Amino acid sequence: MLYIIVAIIIAIASFVFAMLGLGGGMVYVPVLNWAGFDMKEVAIPLGLLLNGLNTALVLIPFAHKKLVDWKGGSVMAITALIASPIGAMLSSNVPVQTLKILFAAMVVAAALRTLWASKQAEPETMMPLKKRSIIGFFTGSFAGFIGGMLGLGGGFIIAPILMMMGYKTKEAAGTTALVVTFSSFSGYFGHVAQGEMNWPLTIAVVIAVIIGSQLGGRYMTQKAKSKQVKVIYAIVLLMIAIKMVFDVLYK
Numbered sequence: 001m002l003y004i005i006v007a008i009i010i011a012i013a014s015f016v017f018a019m020l021g022l023g024g025g026m027v028y029v030p031v032l033n034w035a036g037f038d039m040k041e042v043a044i045p046l047g048l049l050l051n052g053l054n055t056a057l058v059l060i061p062f063a064h065k066k067l068v069d070w071k072g073g074s075v076m077a078i079t080a081l082i083a084s085p086i087g088a089m090l091s092s093n094v095p096v097q098t099l100k101i102l103f104a105a106m107v108v109a110a111a112l113r114t115l116w117a118s119k120q121a122e123p124e125t126m127m128p129l130k131k132r133s134i135i136g137f138f139t140g141s142f143a144g145f146i147g148g149m150l151g152l153g154g155g156f157i158i159a160p161i162l163m164m165m166g167y168k169t170k171e172a173a174g175t176t177a178l179v180v181t182f183s184s185f186s187g188y189f190g191h192v193a194q195g196e197m198n199w200p201l202t203i204a205v206v207i208a209v210i211i212g213s214q215l216g217g218r219y220m221t222q223k224a225k226s227k228q229v230k231v232i233y234a235i236v237l238l239m240i241a242i243k244m245v246f247d248v249l250y251k
Contacts, residue, residue: 003201006035007208010050014212016236018058019173019220022155023051023180024209026107029151030240039096042198044151045191048088049202050209051153052184055177057210058217062174069167072129073175076136080144080154080183085190087148094149100248103150104241110156111237126166135165140179148187153180156237173220 009031010024017024029047033039037046062068091099126132139161140154147154155176162172 002035003204006031006201007204010205011208011212013236014050014054014209015216015219016232018054018213018216022159022173022176023054023153023184024212025051025147025150025152025184026103026110026156026237026240028205029103030243037198037201039099040092042201044088044091044099045188046198046202046205047151048148048153048184048188048191050205051151051155052181052188053206054209054213055153055155055180055184057213058220059174059177059181061214061217061220062170062177065170065174067170067174068178069171069175070178072132072136073178075133076140076143076158076179077182079137079140080147080158080179081186083141083144084148084154084183084187087145087150088187088190091149091191097248099150101245103152104245104248106146106150106152106156107237107241110160111234111241113160114234114237115231122168123163123166132165135161140183143179144183144186147180147183148190151187151191153184153187155180170220 010028013024013027013031017027025047028050029039029043032043032046037043059068094102127135139158143154143157146152146157158179159172159176162175163169167175
């Protein structure tokens with residue numbers, strides 16, 4: 001019964017986060033941890049696996065609508081691919097409570113940045129490819145390292161940077177999904193080498209992500225309004241951050 005409840009929550013999270021190409025690690029990891037699964041051994045590695053699966057699947061509708069900047073996102077994807085397993089391997093040396101505090105801080109920052117972005121008009125021009133690639137090199141490295149350490153994939157860092165570079169919301173979501181797919185799977189393999197898989201749980205949540213990501217991707221590309229998506233995303237993140245801070249302070 002516990003697996004079914006976790007799978008339902010993860011399916012809903014996948015739907016929401018697929019719309020922004022973020023995977024959903026910000027929900028997957030705390031939900032798995034609250035359900036009683038070990039933070040380092042199960043929640044973070046499985047969160048990265050689901051993150052990568054969600055963004056890989058949602059790339060299909062985004063690519064079909066030509067909302068993925070393959071050239072501009074390739075540098076970020078490669079550097080994130082390299083940095084993510086490094087962060088994953090170093091996470092075993094960081095206390096669990098510290099990981100939770102870092103996790104909550106990153107979630108709050110992403111939520112506030114998204115709320116601010118929801119009030120801004122869609123950009124009209126994009127930075128030149130060379131400049132995007134230089135910024136992407138450093139952004140991908142940092143996002144991959146932090147994402148691999150916390151089980152997030154780094155999309156919460158990448159998406160705002162892409163918007164600052166002139167990407168429209170849906171283009172930023174599609175390109176973020178590309179980068180997060182590489183960083184998440186890379187980070188997952190860095191973690192899984194240190195632990196064991198819970199196969200019944202893994203199968204249940206993988207099915208949930210497949211369903212949620214496809215529905216979320218289609219809704220984003222066909223019906224969703226950019227401002228609506230940003231506000232929903234920010235509210236969900238703030239709720240998660242508050243709960244995680246509460247757990248750290250009162251446990």
